[in-house]
Amino acid sequence: MAMADVACSDPTGSGKRRFSPLLTIEQVASRTGLTKRTLRYYEELGLLRPTGRSDGNYRLYSEDDVERVERIKELRDLLGFSLAEIRAFLEADDEREQLREAFRQESDVKARLAQLERCDALIQRQLQLIEQKIAGLEQLRASLQARLARHAQRRAELLQQLPSLDT
Numbered sequence: 001m002a003m004a005d006v007a008c009s010d011p012t013g014s015g016k017r018r019f020s021p022l023l024t025i026e027q028v029a030s031r032t033g034l035t036k037r038t039l040r041y042y043e044e045l046g047l048l049r050p051t052g053r054s055d056g057n058y059r060l061y062s063e064d065d066v067e068r069v070e071r072i073k074e075l076r077d078l079l080g081f082s083l084a085e086i087r088a089f090l091e092a093d094d095e096r097e098q099l100r101e102a103f104r105q106e107s108d109v110k111a112r113l114a115q116l117e118r119c120d121a122l123i124q125r126q127l128q129l130i131e132q133k134i135a136g137l138e139q140l141r142a143s144l145q146a147r148l149a150r151h152a153q154r155r156a157e158l159l160q161q162l163p164s165l166d167t
Contacts, residue, residue, distance in 0.1 A: 022060035032069045092122040
């Protein structure tokens with residue numbers, strides 16, 4: 001299978017493009033700890049779009065694609081997002097990236113302000129998703145802390161019922 005190079009965005013924000021080889025699904029699975037089946041499933045759901053296909057129609061992934069997979073894992077594992085929530089979060093990321101590119105090319109101040117406003121709205125939506133998760137986790141924590149407090153109270157009551165060890 002012939003491997004190609006692809007230009008990927010520079011995470012430093014310098015605007016320069018870096019070139020890296022495209023990876024096979026096996027390589028991405030190995031790097032991310034996910035199965036090939038999971039990667040295909042993410043593609044079916046529209047969460048992941050391989051950068052290209054080989055001559056033999058095999059999926060090929062860029063470093064940006066690998067970063068996206070890692071982002072999906074982070075949202076799923078760290079924050080407990082559902083696949084629908086991940087889709088909404090990533091769609092906001094994608095739209096913000098498009099707006100960022102348009103902003104760089106735009107010279108009209110009003111248009112640039114409108115783009116910034118839209119970016120802010122997208123970020124607010126993402127923050128809402130995170131805040132909902134935090135609120136749910138705080139509720140769960142409060143519930144568990146209340147159980148521990150009830151157990152401590154019951155433990156104290158039971159200990160009072162024990163015969164004294166001094167006799």
